[in-house]
Amino acid sequence: MSPLLASPRQRAATRRSASPRTAGYSVDVVLLTVLDGQLAAALVRAEGRPGERLRERWTLPWEPGAADEALADAAERVSRDVMGVGPHYLEQVGAFGDGKRHPGTAPLSVAFVALVPAGAVMPADTGGDFFPVNDLPALAPRQRAMIDAAVAHVQQRVGHAPVAFRLLPTTFTLSELQELYELLLDRRLHKASFRRSLQAARIVEPTDEWRSEGRGRPAQLFRYAPRRRRSAPRGIRFE
Amino acid sequence: MSPLLASPRQRAATRRSASPRTAGYSVDVVLLTVLDGQLAAALVRAEGRPGERLRERWTLPWEPGAADEALADAAERVSRDVMGVGPHYLEQVGAFGDGKRHPGTAPLSVAFVALVPAGAVMPADTGGDFFPVNDLPALAPRQRAMIDAAVAHVQQRVGHAPVAFRLLPTTFTLSELQELYELLLDRRLHKASFRRSLQAARIVEPTDEWRSEGRGRPAQLFRYAPRRRRSAPRGIRFE
DNA sequence: GCAATTATTCGCCCGATGATACCAAAGTCA
DNA sequence: TGACTTTGGTATCATCGGGCGAATAATTGC
Numbered sequence: 403m404s405p406l407l408a409s410p411r412q413r414a415a416t417r418r419s420a421s422p423r424t425a426g427y428s429v430d431v432v433l434l435t436v437l438d439g440q441l442a443a444a445l446v447r448a449e450g451r452p453g454e455r456l457r458e459r460w461t462l463p464w465e466p467g468a469a470d471e472a473l474a475d476a477a478e479r480v481s482r483d484v485m486g487v488g489p490h491y492l493e494q495v496g497a498f499g500d501g502k503r504h505p506g507t508a509p510l511s512v513a514f515v516a517l518v519p520a521g522a523v524m525p526a527d528t529g530g531d532f533f534p535v536n537d538l539p540a541l542a543p544r545q546r547a548m549i550d551a552a553v554a555h556v557q558q559r560v561g562h563a564p565v566a567f568r569l570l571p572t573t574f575t576l577s578e579l580q581e582l583y584e585l586l587l588d589r590r591l592h593k594a595s596f597r598r599s600l601q602a603a604r605i606v607e608p609t610d611e612w613r614s615e616g617r618g619r620p621a622q623l624f625r626y627a628p629r630r631r632r633s634a635p636r637g638i639r640f641e
Numbered sequence: 642m643s644p645l646l647a648s649p650r651q652r653a654a655t656r657r658s659a660s661p662r663t664a665g666y667s668v669d670v671v672l673l674t675v676l677d678g679q680l681a682a683a684l685v686r687a688e689g690r691p692g693e694r695l696r697e698r699w700t701l702p703w704e705p706g707a708a709d710e711a712l713a714d715a716a717e718r719v720s721r722d723v724m725g726v727g728p729h730y731l732e733q734v735g736a737f738g739d740g741k742r743h744p745g746t747a748p749l750s751v752a753f754v755a756l757v758p759a760g761a762v763m764p765a766d767t768g769g770d771f772f773p774v775n776d777l778p779a780l781a782p783r784q785r786a787m788i789d790a791a792v793a794h795v796q797q798r799v800g801h802a803p804v805a806f807r808l809l810p811t812t813f814t815l816s817e818l819q820e821l822y823e824l825l826l827d828r829r830l831h832k833a834s835f836r837r838s839l840q841a842a843r844i845v846e847p848t849d850e851w852r853s854e855g856r857g858r859p860a861q862l863f864r865y866a867p868r869r870r871r872s873a874p875r876g877i878r879f880e
Numbered sequence: 881g882c883a884a885t886t887a888t889t890c891g892c893c894c895g896a897t898g899a900t901a902c903c904a905a906a907g908t909c910a
Numbered sequence: 911t912g913a914c915t916t917t918g919g920t921a922t923c924a925t926c927g928g929g930c931g932a933a934t935a936a937t938t939g940c
Contacts, residue, residue, distance in 0.1 A: 426666055494736065509708035510666055510751070512738075561879070583877065593918090594921085599877045599878075602896090605879050614905095618907075619904060619906050619907095619916080621918055622918085637834070638838045640842030831929055832888085833889070833890085833928095833930080833931090834930085838927080855885095855886095855937090856938050858936040858938095859936070860886075861888090
């Protein structure tokens with residue numbers, strides 16, 4: 403079988419079956435995007451051994467861990483298998499293994515979170531789909547925990563990493579950006595303060611284009627273009 | 642051999658040798674304390690197989706991963722084997738496995754960070770010692786990476802978790818607390834501002850005791866006693 | 881007592897944040 | 911055409927928190 407002709411689904415299945423003896427851990431990816439104004443995670447069909455009865459129909463995309471490979475490389479490959487292209491953001495969330503089941507036999511799973519811009523489409527042959535994180539189908543407890551941790555991880559990183567910009571197209575309106583921040587942080591933000599802070603941080607620049615959304619004044623489009631080095635943190639937080 | 646008579650070192654050695662076939666991953670603990678005004682990590686003597694030549698003499702305390710156990714339980718046991726008592730703080734840092742060596746044969750290590758109050762002593766039979774994180778002996782690259790990540794993790798958590806208070810005795814002066822924050826954050830803090838924020842957060846309370854350090858006015862002793870629920874975060878950070 | 885040292889607090893200033901209101905540019909509808 | 915609505919973008923003001931220097935307090939050593 404030529405690798406050039408193999409579909410992502412076939413590649414993934416081949417790699418999985420090539421390791422009948424589990425390496426001791428799996429690499430699982432929580433692939434997040436924005437769908438219909440909600441955070442959504444990619445799930446694929448659970449593939450059990452012939453004759454095995456699965457209690458769950460869906461699972462996070464994953465791969466058995468390889469001894470001689472960097473974890474991030476495996477996670478990137480898993481993401482590529484699902485979406486056809488590499489993720490715009492990839493970060494490790496942590497290791498999960500507290501006695502809960504996994505679709506594979508791995509006692510330990512290393513979770514990654516990957517971000518895909520809103521509007522990206524999953525190739526049909528992937529056999530997967532996006533589900534809102536607030537309305538997930540039945541999942542193994544460990545996988546549910548990994549999704550929850552991935553969302554919490556993104557929420558904590560949103561102020562220190564360009565998380566939001568990886569979930570948006572290359573150009574966007576400031577209202578879209580603010581709505582995304584409100585979605586991620588789960589709280590309302592003040593419009594004037596949001597734009598003031600954004601301007602002070604100098605991480606977006608305006609383009610020459612405007613977008614008219616039907617009613618109301620057209621909005622100027624911006625792009626992510628950080629021009630400022632990180633300012634030293636000020637003050638102390640006790641929480 | 643009765644478990645009641647076994648020293649921590651013997652218990653750890655027994656457990657390690659009980660898994661000749663590696664479980665696929667290890668649980669490593671970065672045990673931090675404050676020693677001579679510096680952050681210090683606990684290291685133990687590296688134990689190789691007979692005849693095997695070790696390039697490093699020291700290693701992080703660790704254990705092979707067990708399939709049927711929670712990761713945090715293993716990390717707590719490792720900490721207890723080193724210090725004799727459980728840690729005052731324990732949190733997972735992440736999984737490390739990017740092709741670097743480990744004293745065991747595990748291709749993957751799950752790192753935890755544990756905090757021990759300044760002044761705590763390591764039992765003599767542990768065979769370990771504390772080393773300043775800025776002046777570590779030769780270590781395997783993966784272990785060095787885990788220590789660096791653990792320190793960075795603590796620095797990021799210091800404003801959101803009672804990290805500093807787990808590195809201090811139960812009572813302390815405000816100057817000691819500020820010096821610890823300056824050590825952790827690696828920057829100077831203004832005394833009046835520090836105390837003002839501390840009072841606003843309502844996480845310490847004064848005791849009836851004062852401590853005289855020789856010269857100068859005696860300092861009042863405080864204890865950690867959070868009385869305030871977390872205030873909702875304000876504003877936006879773009880960094 | 882007086883200087884030195886350390887602890888604790890006060891007052892001033894500035895920047896960030898939030899509330900409210902205002903202006904601008906488009907569509908809708910009579 | 912002209913009011914009204916809708917959405918984008920800005921201005922003004924009050925408030926709050928934090929940075930800064932200085933004043934005050936309590937002890938040791940001379």
